[in-house]
Amino acid sequence: MALRSSKYGRVFDLLPEMIFIVDSDQKIVDHNVTAATETGYASVDLMHNSFEIILQPEQRRVLMSILKTDYGDQSLETKFIRADKSIMDVQVDLRRLYTAERFYSVLIAKDITEQKKKELDYLRYSNVIQHTVNPIQITDANGKMIYVGSPFHTELVISPIVDGSGHIVGFLGAHRDITEQKILEQQLVRSQKMESIGTLAAGIAHEVGNPLTSISSLVQVIQRTTADEFAKDKLELIKDQINRIARIIRDLVDFSRPSSYVIKPTDVNKVIREALNIVQYGKKVKDIAFTLELADDLQSLPVVPDQLAQVFINILMNAVDSLDGKPGSIWIQSRVTGEVVEVLVKDTGKGIAPDDREKIFEPFFTTKAVGKGTGLGLWVSYGIVQSFGGDIEVDSDLGRGSTFKIQLPINGKEQRS
Ligand SMILES: Nc1ncnc2c1ncn2[C@@H]1O[C@H](COP(=O)(O)OP(=O)(O)OP(=O)(O)O)[C@@H](O)[C@H]1O
Ligand SMILES: [Mg+2]
Helix, strand or coil: CCCCCCCCCCHHHHCCCEEEEEECCCEEEEECHHHHHHHCCCHHHHCCCEHHHHECHHHHHHHHHHHHCCCCCEEEEEEEECCCCCEEEEEEEEEEEECCCCEEEEEEEEECHHHHHHHHHHHHHHHHHHHCCCCEEEEECCCCEEECCCCCCEEEEEEEEECCCCCEEEEEEEEEECHHHHHHHHHHHHHHHHHHHHHHHHHHHHHHHHHHHHHHHHHHHHHHHCCCHHHHHHHHHHHHHHHHHHHHHHHHHHHHCHHHCCCEEECHHHHHHHHHHHHHCCHHHCCEEEEEECCCCCCCEEECHHHHHHHHHHHHHHHHHHCCCCCEEEEEEEEEECCEEEEEEEECCCCCCHHHCCHHHCCCCCCCCCCCCCCCHHHHHHHHHHHCCCEEEEEEECCCEEEEEEEEECCCCCCCC
16 A cells, blocks of 8 residues: 555645545555645654554544444544644545455545634524524625514614624624514504594584585475476485485594593493394395304493494404405404403404505595495594504404404503503
8 A cells, every 4th residue: 555656646645635544453554745744743653653643532432443344434523633732623534445355444534623613603603693682684795684583673783794804794783673662653653643634534524514414405305396207316316425425424523523422331242242233134144154252251341332333343344345255254252351351353354465454444445346335444443442542453364364353441541541
């Protein structure tokens, strides 16, 4: 065995890897120049010596037994000890070489000390990242994201990641999660918007209501006095449209003057049952399975029963509409959570597109055909529930269904700070 004996033997010396040839007595029988320079041993110290002189003591047992026995090819990581006693991490590819009498092990070894150090740094770094309280985001130098948590609202501090030579290789973003704050802000904006819309609506209702009443009486007068059948017929259509406008106006007035009704202790379960009865009269409900799951320990709540019924009817009608006449189910639950009674109305209907979720509480927002919906139902319902100190939340999965959660404080609006 002599690496350099053949014509191209010197080629082995050109390789960046250390090469050792070891016989089955674990003696080094040959090596290339890289092996000597990397380990710092003179060739005379390596040749015909036991391979164990370059192995870190803890690593000896395993590797020496591999060299003694022919287990076939192996790839492993181990540690070499240099002549100056410093340690080097190495990646070893071990191949067997057979002659007629015996086998040799060819060890092709690569110094991976730097790489190991980087891996360790990375491990420490990723542990810090994964266990940090604040969400963290890492981007490469072009700002392309390479690591992030789930989506969230955030306040962001960005700092560059610099490599050894001062180049920016990426950016580290440390976030402060402000999702909670955002939700509160959105709620505030929503209730302020509702308030200003309410004032506007009251104004419109008043301004439109009076002339509408005169038009309505005039139509009735002409209907009674004319003999013209054509005119009578058309007047009937006008009356229908006036009624429609009047209904809208009533909704607007209801919204802006909810205090005109009397708040009294109310059995919420009873109101739910009444509302459901009304909704079940409709023609559209025959293929719908309704499930009621009412808490039996509900105490009375300070609300206006008729208005609360109106809320449940609106939300139940929407649930019915969401099924588009197809078979499906609607599930109504009441429960107490802390100081709040929650009523959940869950349907298996078409769901609400994410973009529409905030808009559904706005007046006149409707996805229904002209004449089918005015888009006032949820707006009015929201106003009513707010006047009781409560809230309405929506959760929806497009194509699968929606859940409306009506929250009513047990102690009513006044007691809530
Ligand atoms: N359960 C639901 N499933 C799917 N979409 C819904 C549901 N509830 C409400 N929506 C959406 O919200 C919109 C607004 O509802 P809202 O009750 O305010 O008005 P509307 O039902 O369209 O008309 P109306 O004034 O007759 O109630 C609906 O048009 C619909 O797009
Ligand atoms: Mg509706």
